[in-house]
Amino acid sequence: MTRIRDAFVRRNQPLLIACTVAGDPTPEISLAVIRSMITAGADMIELIVPSTNPVADGPVIRRGHERAIRSGNGIGTVFSLIEAVRRESEVPIILMTYANPVIARGEDLFLQDAARAGADGILVVDMPPEEGASLITQERLDPIFIIAPSTPTMRMKEIGTLGRGFLYLVSAPGVTGRRDHLPADLGSRIETLKAVTNLPVAVGFGIGSAGTAEEAVSAGADAVIAGSAITAAIEASTGDPAGDVRAVVGSIRGGIRPS
Amino acid sequence: MRFGPYGGRYAPEILMEPLRDLADAYDAFRGDQQAQEELGSLLRRYAGRATPLYRCRNLGTETGSIICLKREDLLHGGAHKINNTLGQALLAKKSGRRRLIAETGAGQHGVATAMAGAVLGLEVEVFMGVVDMERQAPNVSRMELLGATVTPVRTGSKTLSDAVDEALRNWAATADDSHYLIGSCVGPDPFPRMVRDLQSVIGTELRAQSIAEEGRLPDAAVACVGGGSNAIGTFVPLLGDPVRLIGAEAGGRGLKPGDHGASLTCGSPGVLHGAYSSLLQDEEGRITPTHSISAGLDYPGVGPEHALLRDIGRAEYLPVTDAEAVAAFRLLSRKEGIIPALESAHAVAAALRLAEEMPEGSLITVTLSGRGDKDLQTITGGGA
Numbered sequence: 071m072t073r074i075r076d077a078f079v080r081r082n083q084p085l086l087i088a089c090t091v092a093g094d095p096t097p098e099i100s101l102a103v104i105r106s107m108i109t110a111g112a113d114m115i116e117l118i119v120p121s122t123n124p125v126a127d128g129p130v131i132r133r134g135h136e137r138a139i140r141s142g143n144g145i146g147t148v149f150s151l152i153e154a155v156r157r158e159s160e161v162p163i164i165l166m167t168y169a170n171p172v173i174a175r176g177e178d179l180f181l182q183d184a185a186r187a188g189a190d191g192i193l194v195v196d197m198p199p200e201e202g203a204s205l206i207t208q209e210r211l212d213p214i215f216i217i218a219p220s221t222p223t224m225r226m227k228e229i230g231t232l233g234r235g236f237l238y239l240v241s242a243p244g245v246t247g248r249r250d251h252l253p254a255d256l257g258s259r260i261e262t263l264k265a266v267t268n269l270p271v272a273v274g275f276g277i278g279s280a281g282t283a284e285e286a287v288s289a290g291a292d293a294v295i296a297g298s299a300i301t302a303a304i305e306a307s308t309g310d311p312a313g314d315v316r317a318v319v320g321s322i323r324g325g326i327r328p329s
Numbered sequence: 330m331r332f333g334p335y336g337g338r339y340a341p342e343i344l345m346e347p348l349r350d351l352a353d354a355y356d357a358f359r360g361d362q363q364a365q366e367e368l369g370s371l372l373r374r375y376a377g378r379a380t381p382l383y384r385c386r387n388l389g390t391e392t393g394s395i396i397c398l399k400r401e402d403l404l405h406g407g408a409h410k411i412n413n414t415l416g417q418a419l420l421a422k423k424s425g426r427r428r429l430i431a432e433t434g435a436g437q438h439g440v441a442t443a444m445a446g447a448v449l450g451l452e453v454e455v456f457m458g459v460v461d462m463e464r465q466a467p468n469v470s471r472m473e474l475l476g477a478t479v480t481p482v483r484t485g486s487k488t489l490s491d492a493v494d495e496a497l498r499n500w501a502a503t504a505d506d507s508h509y510l511i512g513s514c515v516g517p518d519p520f521p522r523m524v525r526d527l528q529s530v531i532g533t534e535l536r537a538q539s540i541a542e543e544g545r546l547p548d549a550a551v552a553c554v555g556g557g558s559n560a561i562g563t564f565v566p567l568l569g570d571p572v573r574l575i576g577a578e579a580g581g582r583g584l585k586p587g588d589h590g591a592s593l594t595c596g597s598p599g600v601l602h603g604a605y606s607s608l609l610q611d612e613e614g615r616i617t618p619t620h621s622i623s624a625g626l627d628y629p630g631v632g633p634e635h636a637l638l639r640d641i642g643r644a645e646y647l648p649v650t651d652a653e654a655v656a657a658f659r660l661l662s663r664k665e666g667i668i669p670a671l672e673s674a675h676a677v678a679a680a681l682r683l684a685e686e687m688p689e690g691s692l693i694t695v696t697l698s699g700r701g702d703k704d705l706q707t708i709t710g711g712g713a
Contacts, residue, residue: 123602126501173598173599201338218346244343
């Protein structure tokens with residue numbers, strides 16, 4: 071559970087959090103993709119639980135959900151991927167999911183099983199703090215909460231006291247997906263958020279290139295989160311998805327800490 | 330706000346502030362006498378309220394029961410949906426929004442939103458699954474004629490549930506100037522209670538008309554349940570009365586998974602589209618495909634208040650098959666000269682079943698939520 075905090079404490083450069091839908095398009099390729107993300111310099115892995123109704127996701131990640139669901143992947147795939155990664159790496163793993171798979175398993179059991187598999191944090195997209203008592207009161211996993219462009223400052227402060235690990239700042243209104251540029255007010259929003267919380271701030275939504283990653287870092291992000299670009303690389307791959315993902319992650323990483 | 334354990338606000342953070350704003354705006358709207366009078370006037374002079382409670386001359390008479398139809402099909406647009414859309418569109422206008430977003434299954438809610446947007450001067454974008462666009466083609470033309478943009482949804486099963494996903498995504502990006510005009514008593518709080526309140530005009534009128542014209546309360550009130558808005562609007566004003574409340578769900582081709590939309594009869598608790606309710610899902614919480622001959626009932630969830638009414642035994646929910654609904658559709662057309670929507674035909678079929686079982690002289694009301702012109706192609710093109 072301290073892996074996430076340690077990663078931020080140890081860092082002397084911004085971190086890269088790389089996301090993929092578990093089992094997209096198959097568990098085997100998914101594991102190879104995660105390994106590639108790590109070797110290409112991802113500091114944390116965000117593993118997405120396949121969902122039939124991913125309401126916060128844009129078209130690219132939505133198709134990732136559909137591919138994973140179509141090949142029959144569910145929570146079993148997610149937990150075994152976490153176990154497999156944990157056997158070979160100490161990389162922090164954040165589980166990202168919609169509420170229904172958590173509720174279907176039973177909230178406590180889900181968290182217990184996720185922690186046992188080796189996950190460090192959990193982000194439930196449609197379980198804001200008001201509905202997330204089971205996330206807040208447990209000690210096994212760091213609950214990661216989202217701060218949106220519409221979140222007022224007072225609420226940022228409250229959420230900052232309930233989350234652990236880091237806060238996930240959504241760069242712009244809407245759903246996941248790459249953008250050419252991040253909004254101009256990102257810097258002031260990060261500043262506002264940092265004034266009311268001590269948690270590190272990771273920026274997601276819209277980051278899919280070295281350029282946008284660099285923009286987020288210059289705006290003050292402690293970490294950047296990339297998902298759609300990785301899923302798009304899997305989708306477009308003609309033979310070596312893991313290799314293609316390695317190239318994409320390497321390129322984004324170049325935007326935040328040139329090697 | 331919850332209905333027992335059901336409901337809640339399971340929404341992405343980006344929607345939490347818009348939802349809180351909406352809840353505040355709705356509370357103000359309810360207390361705003363001028364706004365309420367404006368809504369009342371629109372319902373009367375634009376939509377055509379009050380609708381009659383018609384006592385069937387022929388349907389069900391052989392059973393010895395009396396069947397009365399609450400004629401929501403006579404409203405402007407041909408369905409109860411306008412009760413909700415006029416209310417929410419007026420609320421949106423009063424709270425400074427310039428644009429309405431809606432999802433639609435059968436197309437009725439999309440049409441009703443397009444009408445409300447046109448009359449109140451609001452831009453309208455309707456999300457609709459491509460499967461539904463095909464089976465409800467005339468409604469697509471109507472929406473476009475009324476000035477709405479119809480955006481096809483090609484993800485998932487390409488039906489109502491996917492259209493809701495897409496509308497929510499769009500709202501997440503446009504909440505500053507847009508109102509999400511949800512079409513049923515589903516979604517995160519405050520939507521279920523707001524839609525219930527706006528549709529309660531059905532039950533309130535029905536109750537008064539039953540007393541005035543039949544001299545008594547009904548013994549049973551029947552309505553179809555997809556998301557459940559016409560049913561909740563029928564039931565809530567009767568909750569305190571000794572009236573059986575019956576919801577007719579989509580029994581489809583039978584109760585095997587994937588063959589129906591009976592989320593109260595066959596569902597289990599879970600979260601879909603922002604609320605904790607009864608859902609058709611597998612053991613890992615993946616939503617399972619649904620089927621109904623009527624697009625409006627082809628939905629894997631249901632309004633959270635219905636889940637509570639089921640649990641406490643205050644309302645009963647019966648699955649009605651495609652074939653029964655089609656038979657009732659034809660029967661009502663022949664016997665009474667009224668062509669019901671296929672959704673409403675489910676309620677008619679359930680009422681006919683009740684008429685057989687209940688004691689002679691029982692008074693049964695059926696909320697005829699819409700008219701069936703939109704379904705002629707489905708019926709004549711092969712039916713169930």
